[in-house]
Amino acid sequence: MEKLDHADQSSILCGRLMDQRAGLETLECAVETLRKRESMPFTIRIVRESADLEKVVDIRRLAYARHLPSFAAKLGIEECDRDAGVAVLLAESKLDGAPVGTMRIQTNEYTPLAVEQSVRLPEWLANSRLAEATRLGVAGGGIGRVVKVMLCKALWLYCEQQLVDYMVITARAPLDREYEAMLFEDVFGEREFLPMAHVGGLPHRVLAKDVMAARRRWQEAKHPLFRFMVHTDHPDLNLEMPDLSFRPEPVRCPEASQLSFGR
Secondary structure (H helix, E strand, O other): OHHHHHHHHHHHHHHHHHHHHHHHHHHHHHHHHHOEEOOOOEEEEEOOOHHHHHHHHHHHHHHHHOOOHHHHHOOOOOHHHHOOOEEEEEEEEOOOOOEEEEEEEEEOOOOOOHHHHOOOOOHHHHOOOEEEEEEEEEOOHHHHHHHHHHHHHHHHHHHHHOOOOEEEEEEOOOOHHHHHHOOOEEOOOOOOEEEEHHHOOEEEEEEEEEOOOHHHHHHHOOOOOHHHHHOEEOOOEOOOOOOOOOOOOOOOOHHHHHHHOOO
């Protein structure tokens, strides 16, 4: 009798688990149904070669020239564009392949962030896994505004992908208000501007955002970008990391060098 009771209980438990699994699958299907799929007139990807970086420099110069022409004239491919822990995003027009936007994302996995050339980050931030967005530049007009929002989405998704704790940005006025509107928060004093070495010594606000809390905060704030950021699929956004395994590596053979000198 006890064996039968045990069998009945196991059967009931299995039935409940199956019901829960079916309910979960139904919920997942419902969520996917609610997700919107949206195509853009441009693509965004991580650069893979020098030709891509030339395009990046073109759009950087174009964007910075609108507000900082002397600084823009000095821009070129930077050494840190190729550093480990760095991903340079490039937005390209589908029509002709022209660059329409770019952003550089650097994590602190290998080296300190660019902002740390100018300020000492507080411990709660310095002891975390960080990613800083720099060299943001977009084309002018309406397309540029859309590209900027998409690059910000790419930044957030990349940070989630790389298990980053906080996104960090520096912004000059009045662009700082755009990041404030996206729920970035001051790292130092409220709306405090500090000179930044990596942008020509110009005063910028240092702002940060908790990556894992972003979804919840957007939802709680009923943010107008919540559905765009969280519930919209953008197939033109590709954050696949370049496969650099094909790069040749120097092979050192001490014996060969000694033989060449007759040792």
